[in-house]
Amino acid sequence: MNSPEQVPQDDDAEVVEPARPRRKGIYALPNAVTLAALFAGFYAIVMAMNGRFEHAAVAVFCAMVLDSLDGRVARMTNTQSAFGEQMDSLSDMVSFGAAPALIVYEWALKGQGKWGLIPAFVYCACAALRLARFNTNIGVVDKRYFQGLPSPAAAALVTGFIWVMDDAGFKNVSTMPGMPWVAAAVALYAGLTMVTNVPFYSFKDVSFKKTVPFIVIVAIALLIALINLHVPGMLFGLFCVYGVSGYVVYFMRKAKGKPVSVIATSTDEPDERGLH
Template sequence: MPQFPRRRPNPIGKAPKKPRFSKFMRQQGADAASKPRPRGIYLLPNAFTTGALFCGFFAIVMAMNQRFEHAAWAIFVAMVLDGLDGRIARLTNTQSEFGAQYDSLSDMVSFGAAPALVIYEWSLRGLGKLGWIAAFVYCAGAALRLARFNTNIEVVDKRFFQGLPSPAAAALVAGFVLMMVDLEVPGISLPWVSWVIALFAGLTMVTNVPFYSFKDVNFRKSVPFIAVFLIALGFALVSIDPPKVLFPIFVAYGISGYIVYFIRLAKGKPVSIVQTEEEPVDQSERR
C-alpha cells in the first residue's frame, strides 16, 4: 500500500500558524476602524431645538398680527423646549457640535429677535427712534450674550451665568407683556416702562453680573420631604394666575444677580466668575 507522508507534530510551546485569511480580515478591520465615521445629525435633541425655533418664529408672526398674548406664551414654550434639548442630549449621549451651534441660532431667534419685536410692536412703536433703538439694544445684547457664552464656556464657573441668560431676559420682557395684556392695559400707555425693561434686560445680558445657573443641583440625590412639597406649592401658585406670577418671579431673578454682585463686592470677594483653578470641563454644557 502506498504510504503518505505524515504531518509533523507541532513542537512543544509553539502555536500552529494561523491562515493568511485571518490576517487579511484583521487588516481590513483595522482599516475600517481608522476611517473617520460619517458625521450625522441626532434627531431627538435637534427636534426639540427645532420646536423652540418654531415657537420664536410663531411669536414674531403673532406680534405682527397684534396677538400679543399668543406671542408671549410662545416665548415661554420656547424656554421649556430650550431647557429640554440639552438635557435630553446629555441623557441619550447625543451631544454634537452641530447641536450646540444650532441651539445658539435657535436661541437668537426665540430669545433675541422675537422678544424685541414683540415689545416694540406692543408698546415701543409710539416712541419713534427711541423705541426701535431700545428694541435693538435688547436684540444686540442677546446676540453678544450668546456669542460670549459659546466662547467663555470653558473658563466660566458653571454655577453662575456671566450676565443675565437670554431665556430669562426674554421671559422678563414676555412676562411683562403677558401680565399687562391680562390686566387689559394697552401698551401705548406704558411706553417708557417698556423702554426701561427692554434696556435693563439688554444691558444686563452683557454685564459681568453673576446669576445662579442651577447647574450644580443634583436631581439624582435624595432631598427632604419639604423640598418636594415646596415644588408642588410652586406649581400650584403658578397655575392660579400664570401672568401675574411668572413676571414677578423673573423680576426677582433679574435683580438677584445684582444682589449677589454687591454682596461679593462688600465682602471683598472676587466679583468675576471666571475660574482660576483648572477643573474638568463638560463639553455637553455647550448644547
C-alpha cells in the first residue's frame, strides 16, 4: 500500500490553530449583581430583627430590581453560566423566600406562639418549591407565562403590605387584635399562590427594541408620576392587581372551556404560542 503523498507546506502560510471551546467559568459582572441582590435580602432580615420594617421592605424591593437585572446583564455581555443560574436561585430563596417569611413573623406573628410559625413557614416552603419547580420545568413552560405566582411578586405582596401598614403608623402589630390574622392571610395567599398552576403573565415577550406608539411613553410617564404620589401604597396596589390577575385569566378560560395549563405540548417548541 502506497502512503499518501505529503503536501509541501508553504513557509509563508499562516498556521490557524483550531478554536478552543469557551471555558465554563465564573463571570464577575452578572454574579456581582446577584450578590448585591443577595445582600439586599440579607439586609432585609437584619433590619427586621432590629424592628426597622420599612427598611426591610425597601431592601426586598431593591432585591427585586437587582434580580431583574442580573439575567439581562448576563445576556447583554454574553456571560451566561450554569454557576450564575444556580447562584441566582439561591439568592432568590434568601431574598424572596426566607426574608419575607422572617419579616412577617417578626412584624406580626411572633406574638402568636407556635401558631405564628405556620404561615411564615408555609410561605418559605412554598417559595422553595416554586423555585425548584421553575428550574425543572423551564424548558417546557410557555415563556409568556409563569406557572404560579413568581417569588419576587409574592415577596412584594407580603413586604408591600407591611410597608404600607408601617407607613400608616401601625406599630407593635403583633399585639394588635386581628392584625396578625390579616398578616397570616396575606402570607398564606402569597405562598400558596406560588405553587398553584395558575398562569401569570411574564412580560418576557415584551421587546424594548421595537417601536411603540407615543401614547405608551405617556402612559409610562403617568405611571411613574402616580407611583411618586405614595410609593408604598402604589407599589403594593400594583402587585395586588398582578397577584389576582392570574386567577382572573384562569377562571375566564375555564368558563369558556379553554385549556389553562402553561406546559407546552412539545418539548421541542417550548415557545409555541398560547396556553395549552
